[in-house]
Amino acid sequence: MKSLSSTGRPSLLRGLALALAATASSTLAGAFPALAAETELTLGMTIEPTGLDPTIAAPVAIGQVTWQNIFEGLVTIDRNGKVQPQLARSWEISPDGLTYTFKLEDGVKFHDGEVFDSTVAKASLERARGADSVNPQKRYFASIDTIGTPDPLTLILKLKAPAGSLLYWLGWPSSSIVGTKSAADDKTTPVGTGPFRFVSWAKGDKVELAANPDYWNEAVEVKLDKVTFRFIADPQAQAAALKSGDVDAFPEFGAPELVESFKDDEKLATVIGNTELKVVAGMNNARKPFDDKRVRQALMMAIDRSVIVDGAWSGYGTPIGSHYTPNDRGYVDLTATNAYDPEKAKALLAEAGYPDGFTFTIKTPQMAYAPRSAQVMQAMFAEIGVTMNIEPTEFPAKWVQDVFKGTDYDMTIVAHAEPMDIDIYARDPYYFNYKNPAFNDVLAKIEATADTAEQDRLYGEAQKILAEDVPALYLFVMPKLGIWNKKLKGLWENEPIPSNVLTEVYWEE
Structure with a gap:
């Protein structure tokens, strides 16, 4: 969805936004070579994963290579965001919501020959929730009290308290089932039950997969024999690779300013879909002056979101x-809360004791949207007397060390990719250093009920608390800018969960 800017904004800001958007849009030429073999695919990604095991690290690029390709879960999430059976063919939930009984698929083997059964599933879940676990979503397994395996094809989870989102969480990449023999080495040589096997990883360049000839799910017809993930960070290089045919698809193209250059290309399709990528400028709520809600509200009021979208x-x-997208259940449009109003922002700053503004630093990861957004925000903050210095910060290593883990920052900006992750504001610790018992109570009520209508109402309450309290500056949801060969079919147009699911992908003859 393309956002339209409002009119009547300061020409300085509009000019800055347009200047940032119009970078390097020169015509890219090159003959399109003959298509690769109809059973091979080269798919481009902007960020290379730090490892290949989504159950031990958070970066979404890991799941974008491995989830549903190499690794599978008890359940999965489909292209419409719905939970579907996978290694568990069915399940029953007790009336009190405390017992989940899964019936598992028979005849499933890992790529190394290990047989999947209830004991393997139990071991995988115990690894994810154990005391030494480094699973990025470890907290989602905290509700599990005991795991039973009465027979090889039955798995029973007994919970300490109802967890209304448990099935959904079990579909995430971090909940992938790993083998008992291979788990320790999955970071570099992943072994799963999925339709593709790992072949090789040339760091800095590519990961190669091959179709699994022994794939257990006979209902799935995999039409690709070989898939190569190519890692290309530079947007101009991405565009050139697409134009030349060196890459068949970029499901998440990294240069929105170049999208228009593809729209008249006879061989390439431009597909704009939805994502869960929420671009927010997080503030350190434990550090002055961001510990004052009036200051946070003032900064939110200083921002014209439509100009940010144009510039970034x-x-x-x-x-x-x-912290919510229009795709998510229970979404409430709260852009009118603390809406753009520089004069009111100045008044709030004066009331908070900063009549002459203040100075702070924003740490920006190198992804294009971050420095671009920061430059537009810098000009907007200057209009209310606030000086923001921009400090580029390498992502992920430096940013994770300084911001995410060390909380040594004033403000940062990053796109949060996890779906329905509004609960991050209740996590303690978390890099926002935000604490609000009322917000935590609403989230607890969501998990305590299985009534979806009630859950949606409560999600609305949670959104309203954040919009009013402003622990982060809420900017925009990034679209999925997909560009791929027109003969390539089956890629997901939308992204209810960060992924590159290849199961249904094929070349049209």
């Missing part, structure tokens, strides 16, 4: 008023 992502994006 060439007009592609949807402004948001809370």
Whole structure:
């Protein structure tokens, strides 16, 4: 969805936004070579994963290579965001919501020959929730009290308290089932039950997969024999690779300012879909002056989100008023809360004791949207007397060390990719250093009920608390800018969960 800017904004800001958006849009030429073999695919990604085991590290690029390709879960999430059976063919939930009984698929083997059964599933879940676990979503397994394996094809989870989102969480990449023999080495040589096997990883360049000839799910017809993930960070290089045919698809193209250059290309399709990528400028709520809600509200009021979308992502994006996307159940449009109002922002700053503004630093990862957004924000903050210095910060290593783990920052900006992750504001610790018992109570009520209508109402309450309290500046949802060969079919147009699912991908003859 392309966002339209409002009119009547300061020409200085509009000019800055347009200047940032119009970078390097020169015509890219090159003959399109003959298609690769109809059973091979080269798929481009901007960020190379730090490892290949999604159950031990958080970066979404890991799952974008491995989830549903190499690794599978008890359940999965389909292209519409719905939970579907996978290694568990069915399940029953007790009336009190405390017992989940899964019936498992028979005849499933890992790529190394290990047989999948209830004991393997139990070992995988115990690894994810254990005391030494480094699973990025370890907290989602905290509700599990005991894991039973009465027979090889039955798995029973007994919970300490109802967890209304448990099935959904079990579909995430971090909940992938790993083998008992191979788990320790999955970071570099992943072994799963999925439709593709790992072949090789040339760091800095590519990961290669091959179709699994012994794939257990006979209902799935895999039509690709070989898949190569190519890692190309530079947007101009991405565009050139697409134009030349060196890459068949970029499901998440990294240069929105170049998208228009593909729209008249006879061989390439431009597909704009939805994502869960919420671009937010997080503040350190434990550090002055961000510990004062009036200051946070003032900074939010200083921002015209539509101008941010223009400057950061060439007009592609949807402004948001809370940590929630229009795709998510229970979404409430809260962009009118603490809406753009520089004069009111100045008054709030004066009331908070900063009539002459203040100075702070924002740490920006190198992804294009971050420095671009920061430059537009810098000009907007200057209009209310606030000086923001921009400090580039290498991502992920330096950013994770300084911001995410060390909370040594004033403000940062990053796209949060996990779906329905509004609960991050209740985590303690978390890099926002935000604490609000009322917000935590609402989230607890969501998990305590299985009534979806009640859950949606409560999600609305949670969104309203964040929009009013502003622990982070809510900017926009990034679209999925997909560009791929027109003969390539089956890639996901939308992204309910960060992924590159290849199961249904094929070349049209």
